[in-house]
Amino acid sequence: xxxxxxxxxxxxxxxxxxxxxxxxxxxxxxxxxxxxxxxxxxxxxxxxxxxxxxxxxxxxxxxxxxxxxxxxxxxxxxxxxxxxxxxxxxxxxxxxxxxxxxxxxxxxxxxxxxxxxxxxxxxxxxxxxxxxxxxxxxxxxxxxxxxxxxxxxxxxxxxxxxxxxxxxxxxxxxxxxxxxxxxxxxxxxxxxxxxxxxxxxxxxxxxxxxxxxxxxxxxxxxxxxxxxxxxxxxxxxxxxxxxxxxxxxxxxxxxxxxxxxxxxxxxxxxxxxxxxxxxxxxxxxxxxxxxxxxxxxxxxxxxxxxxxxxxxxxxxxxxxxxxxxxxxxxxxxxxxxxxxxxxxxxxxxxxxxxxxxxx
Amino acid sequence: xxxxxxxxxxxxxxxxxxxxxxxxxxxxxxxxxxxxxxxxxxxxxxxxxxxxxxxxxxxxxxxxxxxxxxxxxxxxxxxxxxxxxxxxxxxxxxxxxxxxxxxxxxxxxxxxxxxxxxxxxxxxxxxxxxxxxxxxxxxxxxxxxxxxxxxxxxxxxxxxxxxxxxxxxxxxxxxxxxxxxxxxxxxxxxxxxxxxxxxxxxxxxxxxxxxxxxxxxxxxxxxxxxxxxxxxxxxxxxxxxxxxxxxxxxxxxxxxxxxxxxxxxxxxxxxxxx
Amino acid sequence: xxxxxxxxxxxxxxxxxxxxxxxxxxxxxxxxxxxxxxxxxxxxxxxxxxxxxxxxxxxxxxxxxxxxxxxxxxxxxxxxxxxxxxxxxxxxxxxxxxxxxxxxxxxxxxxxxxxxxxxxxxxxxxxxxxxxxxxxxxxxxxxxxxxxxxxxxxxxxxxxxxxxxxxxxxxxxxxxxxxxxxxxxxxxxxxxxxxxxxxxxxxxxxxxxxxxxxxxxxxxxxxxxxxxxxxxxxxxxxxxxxxxxxxxxxxxxxxxxxxxxxxxxxxxxxxxxxxxxxxxxxxxxxxxxxxxxxxxxxxxxxxxxxxxxxxxxxxxxxxxxxxxxxxxxxxxx
Numbered sequence: 001x002x003x004x005x006x007x008x009x010x011x012x013x014x015x016x017x018x019x020x021x022x023x024x025x026x027x028x029x030x031x032x033x034x035x036x037x038x039x040x041x042x043x044x045x046x047x048x049x050x051x052x053x054x055x056x057x058x059x060x061x062x063x064x065x066x067x068x069x070x071x072x073x074x075x076x077x078x079x080x081x082x083x084x085x086x087x088x089x090x091x092x093x094x095x096x097x098x099x100x101x102x103x104x105x106x107x108x109x110x111x112x113x114x115x116x117x118x119x120x121x122x123x124x125x126x127x128x129x130x131x132x133x134x135x136x137x138x139x140x141x142x143x144x145x146x147x148x149x150x151x152x153x154x155x156x157x158x159x160x161x162x163x164x165x166x167x168x169x170x171x172x173x174x175x176x177x178x179x180x181x182x183x184x185x186x187x188x189x190x191x192x193x194x195x196x197x198x199x200x201x202x203x204x205x206x207x208x209x210x211x212x213x214x215x216x217x218x219x220x221x222x223x224x225x226x227x228x229x230x231x232x233x234x235x236x237x238x239x240x241x242x243x244x245x246x247x248x249x250x251x252x253x254x255x256x257x258x259x260x261x262x263x264x265x266x267x268x269x270x271x272x273x274x275x276x277x278x279x280x281x282x283x284x285x286x287x288x289x290x291x292x293x294x295x296x297x298x299x300x301x302x303x304x305x306x307x308x309x310x311x312x313x314x315x316x317x318x319x320x321x322x323x324x325x326x327x328x329x330x331x332x333x334x335x336x337x338x339x340x341x342x343x344x345x346x347x348x349x350x351x352x353x354x355x356x357x358x359x
Numbered sequence: 360x361x362x363x364x365x366x367x368x369x370x371x372x373x374x375x376x377x378x379x380x381x382x383x384x385x386x387x388x389x390x391x392x393x394x395x396x397x398x399x400x401x402x403x404x405x406x407x408x409x410x411x412x413x414x415x416x417x418x419x420x421x422x423x424x425x426x427x428x429x430x431x432x433x434x435x436x437x438x439x440x441x442x443x444x445x446x447x448x449x450x451x452x453x454x455x456x457x458x459x460x461x462x463x464x465x466x467x468x469x470x471x472x473x474x475x476x477x478x479x480x481x482x483x484x485x486x487x488x489x490x491x492x493x494x495x496x497x498x499x500x501x502x503x504x505x506x507x508x509x510x511x512x513x514x515x516x517x518x519x520x521x522x523x524x525x526x527x528x529x530x531x532x533x534x535x536x537x538x539x540x541x542x543x544x545x546x547x548x549x550x551x552x553x554x555x556x557x558x559x560x561x562x563x564x565x566x567x568x569x570x571x572x573x574x575x576x577x578x579x580x581x582x583x584x585x586x587x588x589x590x591x592x593x594x595x596x597x598x599x600x601x602x603x604x605x606x607x608x609x610x611x612x613x614x615x616x617x618x619x620x621x622x623x624x625x626x627x628x629x630x631x632x633x
Numbered sequence: 634x635x636x637x638x639x640x641x642x643x644x645x646x647x648x649x650x651x652x653x654x655x656x657x658x659x660x661x662x663x664x665x666x667x668x669x670x671x672x673x674x675x676x677x678x679x680x681x682x683x684x685x686x687x688x689x690x691x692x693x694x695x696x697x698x699x700x701x702x703x704x705x706x707x708x709x710x711x712x713x714x715x716x717x718x719x720x721x722x723x724x725x726x727x728x729x730x731x732x733x734x735x736x737x738x739x740x741x742x743x744x745x746x747x748x749x750x751x752x753x754x755x756x757x758x759x760x761x762x763x764x765x766x767x768x769x770x771x772x773x774x775x776x777x778x779x780x781x782x783x784x785x786x787x788x789x790x791x792x793x794x795x796x797x798x799x800x801x802x803x804x805x806x807x808x809x810x811x812x813x814x815x816x817x818x819x820x821x822x823x824x825x826x827x828x829x830x831x832x833x834x835x836x837x838x839x840x841x842x843x844x845x846x847x848x849x850x851x852x853x854x855x856x857x858x859x860x861x862x863x864x865x866x867x868x869x870x871x872x873x874x875x876x877x878x879x880x881x882x883x884x885x886x887x888x889x890x891x892x893x894x895x896x897x898x899x900x901x902x903x904x905x906x907x908x909x910x911x912x913x914x915x916x917x918x919x920x921x922x923x924x925x926x927x928x929x930x931x932x933x934x935x936x937x938x939x940x941x942x943x944x945x946x947x948x949x950x951x952x953x954x955x956x957x958x959x960x961x962x963x964x965x966x
Contacts (some may be wrong), residue, residue: 020483020492021476027457027495028474058832112449115784119791126577163955165871172780173958179783180954183724183891187947191940209798234479243465245454249445252414254518255438284795288788338795345769345788 031302038297042310046094049317053080053090056325089212092220092279093320094226094313095334096212097286099276101312103269104287105294105304106234109241110265111175117288118273121178124287125185126156127277132189132207146222149278150271156181157270210283210334212320219279226275231309233268238303241265284338287311292344315340363390363485364440364521364554366411370420373578374404380406383420388522393548393555395565398575399599405446405526407575411556412443412524414596424522438466442520446527448511450499456510457495460485463517485516489543505536512543523547525557529564537561541568562599566590566613574598590614603625641911644904648918652699655925659695660688663932663939678925682918698942699929701883704834704894708879709894710901710913711841714848715872716767719957721778723759723880724891724947727786730793732884733761737800740807748829751776756833756881763877765789818941819887819928826886833882838917840875845909848872852907891918892944892950899957923949944963 022103054066058081061069065078070087073079104117118124130152134140140148160181164174189207206213240261243251248258273287294304297311316333317341324332366388373381381403388394388411398404409415411422414428422429429437442463450459461483464478486492489509494502499510508528515523528544529537545568547553559565565572566586574581574589576598582589591614595603601618608615661672668685674681675688705723712721723729728842735758739745745754766789770782801807847868850858880894900917922944927949931940 010687017480017483017487020487021479023492023495024457024483024486025476025479028461028479031458113780113784115788118786120373120784163959176780176783176958179725179787179953180951180958182787183954184947184951187891187944191944194941196937209795238949239465239468243462245449245451246462247444247445247447248457249409249414250448252434253412253438253441253443253445253524254463255435284791288791295453299455302458302783331799331802333796334524335802337800338792339799341788341792342916345785345792349491 031299033299035229035302035307039307039310042297042314045295046310046317049314049321050090050094051303051316053093054086056321057081057086060184088217088220089215089320090317092212092215092223093316095220095223095244096210096276096280096283097290097313097316098231098309099223099227099272099312100283100286101236101290101294101315102305102309103272103276104289104312105291105308106241106265106269107199107287108291109245109304110262112245112247113175114292115288116175117291118269119282119284119287120182121175122160122180122182122185123153123157123178123270123273124277124282125182125189127153127190127274128207128282129185129192131278131281132192134310135207136192136195143218143222146219146275146278150274153270153274153277154267156185157266160268172355185240187318206332206334208281208334209332209338210277210281210286211332212316213281213330213332215279223275223279226271230268230272234265234272235303237265237268238262241305242303280333281332283316284334285314285341285344286337289344290315363552364425365390366422366424366441366522366554366556368407368411368420368422370517371407371410371422372419373403373404373410373415374418376462377576379418381410381575384578386573386582386583388554388556390554391548392570393545393568393574394557395569396558396575397560397565397598398571398581399564400517402575402598403578408443408524408526408556408558412441413437414443435466438518438520440520441522441524442518443524444511444515444528446530450507452500454499455495456486456491456497456499456502456513457482458574459499459510460491460495460513460517463514466518479578481517481519485513485586488516488547489513502627504531505533505539508532508536508540509543513538516547521552522554522556525555527560529556529561537564544568548550552581562590562595562616563608566615567608567611586613590616641905642713645915645918646935648904648915648922652918652922652925655922655929656695656699659698659925659929660691662929663687663691665937693824694819694928695823695925697819697886698925700827700834701819701887701890702921702924703917704837704879704883704920705890705893705924706897706901706916706918707838707841707913708876708883709896709920710898710916711844711848711872711876711879712894713898714851714909715869715876716782717852717854718779718782720783720954722892722895722896723884724889725783725786725895725954726763727766727789727793728759728763728877728880729884729889729891730790730797731765732756732758732881733798733889734758734793734800735761736885737797737807741800741804748826752830752833752882752885755885756878759881759884760874760877762789762793763873813872818943819924820939820941827890830882830886833878837875837878837882841869841879842913844868844872844875845913848909848913852909888941888943890924890946892946892954893923895954895957896950897923899953 051063051066055061055063059077061078061082061188065075066082068075069078069082107118107121108114108116127149131145134145134148143204146244160174160178163177193207240256243254243256244258244261253257288309291304293311294307298304298307315337320333323333323336368384371381371384372379373589384407396407404416411429416430423443424432424437430579460482461478464481467478486495489512491506491509491513494506494510499507502510512528525544528540532540541564544555544557548555569586571584572586572589572621573583575595581598582594590605592603592605595601595616603619604617605614606617660676661667661669665684665687667688669683671684673686675685680686680689693891708736709722712723712726713719732755736745736751739750739754745751766782766786769785769789772781847863850861850863851865851868853861858865883890897916897920898912901912901919905911905915927945928942931942931945934940
């Protein structure tokens with residue numbers, strides 16, 4: 001009697017572990033499939049938004065015309081309107097939105113604070129101030145503007161990093177110093193714009209809140225190239241990045257080289273921001289909002305980088321369309337996305353109040 | 360599954376800014392045993408633990424693991440041998456227990472490598488060992504203090520290291536949960552031969568659970584060895600600046616420290632002191 | 634950090650002297666070079682020559698700079714006391730942008746035109762956004778930490794700035810004048826405008842100065858202050874009201890001017906210590922001096938045009954802000 005019992009019990013323990021392993025695997029797969037579903041949905045929505053932006057406007061062009069234009073055929077009317085006006089604009093909407101969303105969630109994850117996105121802590125202002133000076137005061141254009149914006153955004157990021165460095169960088173100090181720098185850059189930008197020979201409100205809002213008006217391929221292509229190069233780079237770092245959510249000590253104990261990862265991540269994200277800003281201005285709140293929205297859709301388990309990028313692209317596409325056609329006035333996209341920020345902040349209050357959670 | 364590893368320090372000097380916290384420390388961590396570091400506040404216990412796990416670079420001397428200098432080893436390779444649970448680890452808002460424990464697999468995964476069966480097994484084993492399987496789908500921020508600490512230990516277990524360092528794993532826990540966590544760590548040590556090094560505040564729990572006790576005073580090694588040899592009235596006086604009596608713990612047979620304050624002391628002991 | 638009375642009185646004399654010198658400089662210096670004889674003539678009431686006319690215009694400008702600077706310095710000191718937050722400042726906390734939004738909306742939608750109306754609306758906007766930012770900033774773990782307040786303030790500013798653009802863009806008629814106001818300045822000063830804002834500033838200054846003793850208690854923490862028999866909520870509400878009136882009225886007249894409220898109280902704490910009964914009046918004095926100096930610098934540096942005072946204070950103030958952040962221990966942020 002006692003012998004079989006003794007023989008059974010270790011076996012039971014083994015079977016037990018096996019069933020736990022199965023549960024673990026099932027839980028993981030369930031999460032993975034939900035993730036995939038949400039990402040596919042987002043991707044489909046981005047494609048749909050892209051298509052709608054190309055077809056609709058002052059004049060409607062059927063999908064066939066649009067496809068033909070993209071394939072390079074000459075379609076009377078559509079070739080100009082779709083090919084020269086709408087296509088670069090729609091591509092930049094996707095590229096800038098994706099870049100802001102991706103870079104934004106990268107910063108929020110790294111600094112472990114949903115409010116600490118690059119537009120709030122001054123990185124975008126670095127690019128924006130440089131672009132405004134280049135265009136208004138130095139009368140530069142095209143690639144020179146992009147180059148200056150990128151150099152300046154990197155310089156601002158480096159400055160913030162150096163100023164925040166004392167026995168290692170504390171996220172808190174980095175954020176606050178970024179806020180200080182951005183206040184300074186914002187006032188420089190306003191000053192430069194107010195001294196422009198002719199006060200062009202549209203041009204001013206581009207560099208203060210972001211706009212896609214009058215976009216050409218010359219502005220769109222550098223941003224597209226940057227996105228193509230930097231997205232894989234950030235994805236390669238995404239696992240180390242999610243370890244850093246556990247705090248620097250734990251991440252380090254899990255084999256992450258914290259300081260090196262942080263520098264690489266900052267450089268990649270800042271470049272994304274800079275290229276997008278040089279083309280479209282600092283489209284307000286896209287970097288700030290995309291990450292939290294993606295987290296809401298997916299939960300906090302896996303990496304949010306690509307979902308946040310998709311959310312950003314969708315936000316900019318929709319906001320630009322709304323800004324162009326929903327009102328009597330054509331609003332630049334940044335005004336629409338910026339206005340979205342106010343209800344989001346209220347939502348944060350309400351949700352935290354109800355759930356008693358942490359910010 | 361354990362091969363015994365040797366972890367030791369040689370003339371280790373540590374500090375922050377201008378302040379030297381630990382000076383020229385030589386100590387060895389016995390393989391396959393539970394080592395507990397004790398000492399007064401700010402004597403360098405946590406600093407030492409951070410340095411053992413590569414979080415803090417030494418000012419002088421070195422930390423040696425199996426003949427190699429820890430601070431020169433590739434980060435992931437070290438993380439497959441030596442795990443650390445910091446004093447107050449941070450859980451991202453809303454993360455589930457399963458996801459958190461899964462993150463312990465990081466050092467075993469390559470850049471884009473997929474999740475493998477052995478990762479699932481490691482996570483399941485860690486959940487079982489810490490009796491947190493039932494919590495797997497819960498959010499970490501909803502758990503009680505004791506549960507949360509078990510989940511963090513599960514994450515460190517999923518890392519499957521032969522050496523585990525813990526910085527005050529019992530802070531913020533009530534008496535029963537303190538014992539629960541320490542029993543769990545003892546199981547690990549007995550069943551798997553994991554070498555455990557931890558900092559503890561409570562001298563009596565330290566004496567109860569340690570195989571090897573290290574007493575630090577002002578950043579220097581005061582004594583090291585079995586609790587019965589290390590925990591003496593003299594040690595308590597030097598390390599904590601406290602008069603005490605040491606008796607035999609009727610439960611475990613280990614030494615038990617009774618502090619002598621200025622009040623509530625029976626006439627007889629007061630006379631004995633005089 | 635208690636200072637002997639003698640040191641305080643000494644600093645008081647020094648500050649008054651510095652302010653007087655700066656006021657003279659503000660009248661004498663500007664984008665146009667003016668001889669001293671013309672300055673004296675203009676002060677005597679004559680405005681016959683171009684130079685004398687320029688000087689005559691600088692007098693109200695100087696007075697306004699002094700008033701606005703005093704209001705902002707005092708307002709910042711009170712806000713830092715009320716929130717016990719070393720980074721509190723009407724600009725950082727987004728209060729300026731709240732006032733901007735309120736004014737723009739009132740002008741665009743309700744045809745607001747009366748100068749007194751501007752002030753009331755700006756104060757209402759400042760009050761609403763102060764409460765809004767403070768609520769967001771105190772959400773979650775740890776209450777209203779400096780970090781969260783600063784982030785909440787910045788994020789709110791961005792949102793409000795977009796709303797302002799949304800209101801202004803379709804209205805070319807108000808866009809131009811709004812643009813100038815938005816950057817912040819005392820260039821358009823006149824005795825009439827000073828007269829309009831003076832009652833508000835006077836009321837705000839009195840309320841703020843009267844709350845000095847209460848703020849001293851608050852500095853010990855809410856529990857301890859309550860334990861000392863203070864009515865914490867009342868002190869906080871009254872003092873905050875004073876601060877909001879001051880910065881709302883200042884913003885209505887001179888546009889959003891950031892960092893004066895941040896920098897000045899910190900400097901004053903170094904000079905006279907942490908006792909609010911000394912610190913508050915000092916903040917007003919030093920704030921007046923700082924804004925006057927910034928206005929003079931803005932006029933002299935970019936001759937023949939001038940840089941608005943709001944931009945000069947941001948360029949001086951931001952590095953100071955960073956300095957404060959670097960000095961604090963991380964845990965306190």
